[in-house]
Amino acid sequence: MNLSESLRKQTQEAEKKQYMIEQDPNRLALHLMPPVGWINDPNGLCQFHGVYHVFYQYSPLDPNGSMKAWGHYASRDQIQWTQLPAALYPDQKFDQDGVYSGSTFIENDTMYMFYTGNVKQPGAHDDELAYSGREANTVLVTSKDGIHFSEKQVVMTNADYPQEYTCHIRDPKVWKKEGRYYMIQGGRKMQYPGGGAKENSQQTDYGTVLIFESDDLVHWNFLKDITTEKRFGYMWECPDYFEVSGHPVLSTSPQGLTHEEYCYQNVYQSGYFLLDDEIIGADDKHNRIVPDPEKFHEWDYGFDFYAPQTFCDEKGRRILIGWAGIGDADYDNAPTVAVGWQHALTLPREITWSDGRLLQNPLPELKELRGTELAIGEECYAADTVFEIVADEIDADCLVQISTGEEAFCARYEAGIFDFSLTDGAGRGRRSRKIRIRDLRRIRLIVDNSMVEIYINDGEYVMTSRFYFPDDQRKIKVKGARETKMWYLKGLEIVK
Template structure:
């Protein structure tokens, strides 16, 4: 779909938006597609004071379809501008979808890299070892809103011969004066790995090495993100095909990271154990970037492919999925911690502080709740439908009543010191022990907004206002 074809459908989009805006499950302080479908965050960066948040976007359908690149901007994470879609599938090399990618800033320009998807339909294919192209494409922008041309960096012929046709999701990092691109990959033997390519100029790339593991971490590693923090190297990936191991790896696909011993110049890398980034039902495709304050900021898709639970409540109203809250990553004892950005405190309005443990308290549908002084036994009931418990060092999230197929998720935690909850109409984000453990999930309840909690010393409840989003004015195009 080209830019001109998109504009021809603006009337259809306007009609769909009327339906979307009436949905009571619409979130107030999370980014969603204006209409239709949203998935992976892409191209995250801050350029000349403006944070650019791009995402995979199907504007005219709330289910899986042709992907383009949607776009929001913000300077403060409270006020947002909806921008025109940024990249359209208008090229022979991306004609079946603009798939995930990233942004890299150098010499006052933003270099974007993404996967152009092409699927053949002239015969029967398995679309793993044949039948598709995963083309790595580059474009350069001087402002984050416009670009001149698309350049093909890699086609299938440029990937290692033992790889399947599933090679995608480029992310670029600079190390020791060179540039390295990581790509998620699936080998012909169904082993997940990450391919590394090297460049001295961001234009010409050569295969350098791969990162994998002797452990069985699935058949495909999607959405890789390689970065250094506090002198340590981390590789974020989304492995597909991992078997559940006790309370580990409870989702169909996982989202997490390896701490790596990487000697990139000598082409050596040893991955530590895979650590889940989030233990909730709706989390995937996490991507980070470093802002102008030096913070490592994380955004994720509040959704997951191929799950056996649904979002039918929003699909029938013309939209599906959202992005998580933006979070700052920190490192403690070699582990990544996640905490919401300081800017989000500006969303707080009314505040209630209580020690009452035997009374159901009314709360706003958009709330932040901080529970501290946690005891060995904890019980929290939200909206009379969602249950959080901690018993014998096992934390349980139970969404059976409102999950549309979401049931329980469990985490073994030796001790809980505090819990922070972000509730937003139909989403729940849980931060335990200052972000050591995180659970992100959607839910679809009909009860009044309330909380009943036991097993703590102090609970602080904040009502939250929503993001201020300036919608794009399509009358000007």
């Protein structure tokens, strides 16, 4: 039995325990979650021949994350999903320590799937394997149907990246413009070129994105890198480039930003720069795009969000899915880890442009899951644990609280500050996240057993968080809204 067959067999054995997770009161009905084990970054998002494909970082053998494969869901309507066998495993020397994040580019009836093959070399190295001891191989796999995959082909290794970079280069995303292919990757650049371990590297390295170009999707050349004029974190992960209504957008997940009271509150951030110019210009090598940190907006201000990826579907919609979780946080998901799973993906969100910024809202398909509309007063009890609330025509101050017994989460708006807070038992270390909002008009909460997504002012701001309540009736309290509507929601249909 070869390594790939062995890993598939181990995964199949682990997935036989799904029945335990299906009985967990904290399981999610609306969000894609791991069959067993751990899920993190969404990967390879696309629509191919009418079918939506969601690949994701998957560790079926360990709810705390270990062996990283690509799990796989597929759907024609975003409501009924098929749980497919894991697509890619770390079964080669060039990806032996993880099939890390990547993307899918579609052309000529073929899916071109690029990812980072992670290799950790033995020997004495720095703790992060930033300056030595790590291979970050860019790998290509193709598919004609989204189910069967070609042999893997390494298209770039560390030797193909600029020398002034650390070993931390990863997460390729590919697009095409005017007959040429371009790839963006996240990078960690040394302030002073050279190798070897370096003290306080997180204080001196700086994050960038690297741009590569190709004529054939196989042979790639470094074109340029892009970063801010002043250092903005030490590493930029999971980069993405796209346009919305003709406006160029650079999305990335910077690590090492200074935490502030109303922004950058998580251990790592995810957001986007609104660029003044396209990332690829007529004179590519000298077209120095310099993102403005003042034009960096966080995608999500909640506790549980990281590493988003976007794609354009066959309707022309720009859709974002993020990891509804985050690494290295000082809070936990012990209740789900205890039964063998951790984390999920966010709801798919449509990205649109309005008045100089991007809006995010759940795809309209989600409304198909709504039951009868209910008008509710200031207080009521929910008969189910999966529901949607919309509070409209909000007065100067507002409060929306969901509770069970002594545990609660609360969204409170007062004096221009929106504060999302949780009690100790509900938050498991999650306490409060705050943002400044000049004018609060509308709040939409989608509550899914143990997760909430809050959409503020039709998607101007979003907050995503896990929470943990006893499996009892939910009490809903809403103050400050002239009209509050509620719907119970059916769950996604997962076909195995």
